Amino acid sequence: MRDEVQERIVEGIPTETYHEAEQILPFKHDTSRSTIASALLPHTTGEPRTYAVYVLECLQNGTGAATVLSQGVSTTSVSRYGDAGECRRVIYVGMAKRVLDRIDQHLNKPGGEGAYFTALYPPIRVLQVGWFNGKEQAQEAERLTADLLEEKFPADFIAYPG
Template sequence: MKEFSNGLVDKTEAVYVLECQWKTVSQRVAREELRLQNDVSWVGEAQKNQRLVYVGVSTDVPSRLLKHSLGRGAGANFTQMFPPTRLLSIQWFKHESDAYRAEELTADILREETHSGVYISQPG
């Protein structure tokens, strides 16, 4: 956490929401792309939807977004398979625990409020 000279505290944890690119990927290709992981059933589940959204937490949002956009070997498994196309929102928090709670709540709210055809992914 960074403190400015005027006593204000910089919020250092961010919850971000990304819209990701839809594409068709076979289970075989998914396993190869994700270094032969056995369980990639979520790829098929995501492909049943028209819109893909990823919710994550980071202390360095620009660096994390770059990793997500690089694809192979960087970022989350989800964004390796479905690259991000735009940043939908970002919220800042002072404490890591608050950010992780907010990440889960954000994903839950998005799942409840979105219509069918939207797949919400989050780490863990």
């Protein structure tokens, strides 16, 4: 599984941060479902796999603590992830059966249905998506993706809910 995750996901992660990237940052100004779908389209394979492990790059300056606390994020989460913005890059690894819906939650329902981490550090672009056959396989791939990214990019902050 480790080799599969390395090949399907980790090798496709760009080394440059969103500050250095020449590509358009789709979520900077538009977090609509159509923009999310456009950002995910290059990561579709046509394979009959049902679960996705996705990798998002997030804004480093994040959202202010007062704002996310008002959205229901706990003070524990705020203090736990408070230093992430000091790293070279902030990356979030997640897993979902309906990846478009899940990224929509991260972008448009922070702290509620979205993750507390992405309420603090909103996603700015999709770095990679890997597809897997089942939930258990995707959960293992999510953990391995985070571990391999920590090895490959030690100056980056890697967050995942697993």
